[in-house]
Amino acid sequence: MSRAVARLEAHLGYPLFERHAHGVVPTPRAHDLRQRIEASVQALEQAFSDLRKPFRGGRRPLRLSAVATLGTRWLMPRLSQFQKRHPDIDIALRPSRPEETTWLEDVDVWIEIKRPGRPWPRNITARYLLGREITPVCTPAIAQRLKTPAGLLRETLLHHTNLPGNWALWLDPAGVPSDKVKLGGGFDLASNMIVAACSGMGVAVIQPCLVERELSTGELVRPFARTVSTGRGYYLCARKGVAEDGPAGLFMDWVKAMARSGVG
Template identity: 50%
Template sequence: MKLRVPSLVELHAFLAVCRVGSFRQAAEDLCVTQAAVSRAVQRLEEHLGGCRLFDRSSQGVLLSERGRQFRQLIEPHVVALESATAKFMEPRAPGKLRLSVIPTLGTKWLLPRLPHFQARQPSLDIEMRQFRHDEDFIRDDVDVWIEVKRPRRRWPAHLQVTYLMGRDIIPVCAPQVLPRLKQPADLMREVLLHHTNFPDNWARWANMAGLPGEPKLGPGYDLSMNLIFAAKEGLGVAITQPCLIERELQNGELVVPFALPVSTGRGYFVCTDKNRPATAGQLAFIAWVQDEARATSGA
């Protein structure tokens, strides 16, 4: 019988380009060359009778209408195959825990606390794996993810997702900026630093503070770490989650001009694959990190 199904190499290449909108980035995610991804997609298009799956332009790579239809048909099944394979494979080593944590939260909040967890679990070998901004959560080299809820993006159906912390945001600034800020309206005369992935944060806060009009945004940063550093240097007023600036607040490098936390409805979440049996180390870490998050939120 002649097989009509394309190879998984071709399907994975196609879906990777769908997720990130770039042949180059898809190649990096798949650990292959860009030429290999291009050839795989070309073979797939030929296999489908010369169907054009992507529209290429100076703005990037966009799915064609036929490409969109094909993705809807195959993606759930490819994900199911990945999950079934991971589930069938031998259980993960009970003495190892592999984490993927969004960078600023990992550096500023988790890593300073991690020695306390390791003291509780001295036989557990903890590995920090590469964080991917366009994570598909089908990797078999990660046991626990800590991710931010992104706008207009749903969690995959195979994930067990639990809120951790970080929904609230507050304005922060260097101490030398504070004397200029007598009331919330004074912020509108300052340089408003923002995270480029969440440009609506200032508007949310201004609306809750009862400020009229749309805030005029200043420089944007694609990493919270850089946003925090810019605020420490007095380049403007930033808006961020309190859990990311604990040390800066304790040291007096940053101050909160107005203690008015505002919820974004997003925050950080602990994610695991519910189709894979949990190890004792995984369960112990999740319980511990949730306790730490509750303590942080209470403080």
């Protein structure tokens, strides 16, 4: 647990706990982080708990991990289909650990973000799944004001704090000089950025697969049809030699079919 906390603090760049001789006390930033992620974490835990209930005593376990936002917003709404097709497979959730150097020895299949300049280990099979493309999304009210991509310069441009260059990636091919961009609110979780966009705080640039529900209900719309590749995306990973007829192989075939049939 201590090592996990240390990795998280190193990733965030600030301490989450004040350590005293008499114990450990969460910092104000730790309380803020908990408020931001608690609902998503609880949703994941509850979803996997519900999925495991019919499989008690199942003969074939599958240890699965997925990046949090993709897991809650794209994978979980579909996973019941895999459950119905393979009722003998017992799915167990493992947390996503993108900084892990041992490559998830306690996981059979995981979905990870491809990071430029970071090669996959030789013993890992990694295939692109989805999420490479990004596009602006906003409320219908904001979209009515956007006649051309240049109009985005007059709007609040929401962005992921780890990926501030995404707006430039989209705007430059649209003929809008990115050096004129003034980014608005930054979010360290894509799920929070989506909520902000739905509330009308501004325009977000994001993968369409993460806002399928909002696009289908009309909460969010795409003011422009253009999509641009980031060169990253989500990758389906497993150790080499996975049996095609085993739980991991069956899941990989199924989830690739879901990605081909869904919104990219």
